[in-house]
Amino acid sequence: MTKTFSKWLKTPWFGPLVALAVVYALFAALTPDTFLRTLNLVTMLRQTVVVSIAAIGMALIIVHGGIDLSVGSTVALTTVVAAKCLQSGMGPGATVLTSLALGAAAGACNGLLVVGLRIAPFIATLGTMSALRGIAKGLADEQKIDAPARGIDEWMAVIPGERMVPHGVWIALLAAVLCALLLGYTKLGRHAVAVGSNEHTARLCGVPVTRVRLAIYALGGLLAGVAGVLEFSTLTVGDPTDSVGLELEAIAAVVIGGGSLSGGQGSVAGTLIGALLLTVIKAGCTHLGMPNWIQEILTGAIIVVAMTLDRVRQSARD
Numbered sequence: 001m002t003k004t005f006s007k008w009l010k011t012p013w014f015g016p017l018v019a020l021a022v023v024y025a026l027f028a029a030l031t032p033d034t035f036l037r038t039l040n041l042v043t044m045l046r047q048t049v050v051v052s053i054a055a056i057g058m059a060l061i062i063v064h065g066g067i068d069l070s071v072g073s074t075v076a077l078t079t080v081v082a083a084k085c086l087q088s089g090m091g092p093g094a095t096v097l098t099s100l101a102l103g104a105a106a107g108a109c110n111g112l113l114v115v116g117l118r119i120a121p122f123i124a125t126l127g128t129m130s131a132l133r134g135i136a137k138g139l140a141d142e143q144k145i146d147a148p149a150r151g152i153d154e155w156m157a158v159i160p161g162e163r164m165v166p167h168g169v170w171i172a173l174l175a176a177v178l179c180a181l182l183l184g185y186t187k188l189g190r191h192a193v194a195v196g197s198n199e200h201t202a203r204l205c206g207v208p209v210t211r212v213r214l215a216i217y218a219l220g221g222l223l224a225g226v227a228g229v230l231e232f233s234t235l236t237v238g239d240p241t242d243s244v245g246l247e248l249e250a251i252a253a254v255v256i257g258g259g260s261l262s263g264g265q266g267s268v269a270g271t272l273i274g275a276l277l278l279t280v281i282k283a284g285c286t287h288l289g290m291p292n293w294i295q296e297i298l299t300g301a302i303i304v305v306a307m308t309l310d311r312v313r314q315s316a317r318d
Helices: 002-010 014-030 037-064 071-087 094-118 121-140 151-154 167-185 187-197 199-204 211-236 246-256 268-287 292-317
Strands: none
Touching: 002 094, 014 151, 014 268, 037 071, 037 167, 037 187, 037 211, 037 268, 071 094, 071 121, 071 211, 071 246, 071 292, 094 121, 094 151, 094 211, 151 167, 151 211, 167 268, 187 199, 187 211, 199 211, 246 268, 246 292, 268 292
16 A cells, blocks of 8 residues: 555656645635536536647657647637538538548648658747648638537537536547557557657667657647537637637646656646646636636746746756
8 A cells, every 4th residue: 555655656647636636625615605516517627628638639749759839720720620611511520520630630740840841849830830820710711600510519518417527528538548548558659758758769779750750740630630629519610719828738737747848758647637727727716706817827827837847857857
């Protein structure tokens, strides 16, 4: 029992888990009449879905030593494409597949820029962040697109007395389990960690670095596409201005959960805890009646603290 607890203490996500419990208890004590309601718990889970899925994809990319600043733009473009598809009479199944293919293509494009043109991931994805956002605005004529949801809106719906937990929450959990298994038990996962830890050594050991980078970026884009479909399910409109700053929240969730921007370190479990922590803080501030500008300041402060912790962890490893 003692050995098991000691092992838990050493896991990168144990500290964030304790922080999540403390923050949740604090807001529960300050606003017990509203914060502890079942509906509020479900609302927080619902609000965490999109950022969690985007953050899981970001975790894979960061673990392998990359970064993706285009996640928010990919999500926005996906909502626009989904709305366009439904508006044209396409069925929900084909719409979802088209949206996922778009996300994977956007991720693969990032990978090609990084491995093909040897552009630094930060610069490459900064460029695609702007380009994808521009494409979304062009397709939507710089306005929101109304479209018949054709049942897709039910994926994030809460139906009191019938279905309290939206399907999107289970989709996020499924994505988390699959990606955790990929990182821990597949050749691609082991190669991704190896590339993130030391790319030169990985090459010497025969790891196909180019294929690994392309696969990881494509997978990250696919998950951004999933997040975009669920964002459309929430909004029921295609919004080219949606998800601005989502990439920063995703990066913060990964780092809060024990991931390192230097690569080679990170976990899906820790990423989910980081995403939940961000949501709980936002929800708690809302219940306390804090204005949005204060919430934005707190979110920025959390991101700075997360990056500082990453530097401290990196220095300790060195």
